[in-house]
Amino acid sequence: MKVSLSQCCFIDCQLYQFHYINKEKTWTEAQQYCRENHTDLATVTNMKDMKRLINISSGYQRGAWIGLNSKAEFTRTWHWSLPELEFSESETNWVKREPNDKRNQGSENCGILNKNMSWEDTSLFFAVDNVILVKEKMNWEDALYYCRDHHHDLVTITNMDDQRWIQEKVKKASTDHVWMGLRYTCTLDFWFWVSDEVVIYQNWADGEPTDDCDMSGAMETGGRHQWRKKNDLEEFNFLCTKD
Template sequence: TQIFNSISSVLGQCDFITCQLYEYHFIKEQMSWDEARAYCRENYTDLAKVFDLKDMRRLQDSAQNQTEAWIGLYNITGGANRRWHWSLPGEEYTENKSCWEDGEPNDYGGIPENCVMTKDKCVDVPCTNTNQFICYNETMKNNKTFHLNDKENKTWEEALNYCREKHHDLVSISNPEEQRWVQERAKNASTPFVWLGLRYSCTLDLWFWINDNRVCYERWASGGRNEDCDMSAAMTTGGQHEWVSQKKNETFNFICIKH
């Protein structure tokens, strides 16, 4: 309850704008980059991805002149030949010097500065610094927002009931884009698999999504589909994030659709 109330109070401090197909939320709470990313992934899609300089100006406007804020750009390599990536979907940042402040990125004072915040442009700073931050949602582009429960292991039916009680439903995947977003969530799981909302029906002799959608897109691992009566589908949390059959009384983390 204490944590929930804390999160609620933070949410109450958000400023909201709509930018193209993305919703941006400015959060006034001070957090490290890792803490900010965890918060954004829990409540939205991720730390903000800046799509162009127009986005940068819109983000500055949304921050109400509080111009120092984390965005989802970080370095994963270190050393002289640093490469920058967006937090989600993990794609590499296409180097664009016009987005950086003059002289940035620079590891000022020889201290590793592997995370990025906005001022008028991008500045690299130590990831342990605390700043306000900007989250974004893709809900206008993709009507699903995904939530990974990595704190509890449940059977398939327990996961289904939990998602329907606490959120909307156990996750379904209908296209490669949704697969990509779900697998990014799955990377943070604490179990080797996460449950999907896909099960096998002996009566109908077919796989079906529990939201009654047809299985139009598939990502089965080679030899991973076992059509026994007590089977449901799970995604591997490492490797290629393919689907495999698992007995529904096994216990794993799971991913819910939030709305």
């Protein structure tokens, strides 16, 4: 996938009418929205459908969700979100070497339609344009409240796709690290995301983290963009998620 930060939108259909929904959502949120407001995420079974979708969504920046996903627990089998609609490999239009399922270590299980009508697999959490880099210098707590007062929350990184997209954005920071929503609790002795997500994916630098009180997680804005524990009172730029 193209390593850039771009708007993540999706497309849905009702009675073979396609609607372009200019909202930033994860694949699961997009599916729920379509099922509640229309019929389902778009099913793309031929080149004519793809051309129609591209025509109605000509203003989007990169790619849009379609109703294509797979279950990775056992065998990699792709299917359409619309119930009882059979998926056919002969109708696919994957980018060369896709679906590869490599960047996200086994969980690139949702499909997007690119502007050139090709398909890619990616994580269902892909909604990176939902992230804002704030170039003010603040300590971790002030950054947290700033995000909650002006946007939504400090950023959460749950997979390698999130990491790859976000590390492109942090290159524009004015500090050598940026705060994330990652915090250590002395009382319970573990790291956690302030969004209540479990810390599964990790990108700590070698030797990190040693568990100390009053520490939070920050990403390097250069080099390998790894995570480091930093004292809460240090002041960095930070990443917020939108509402």
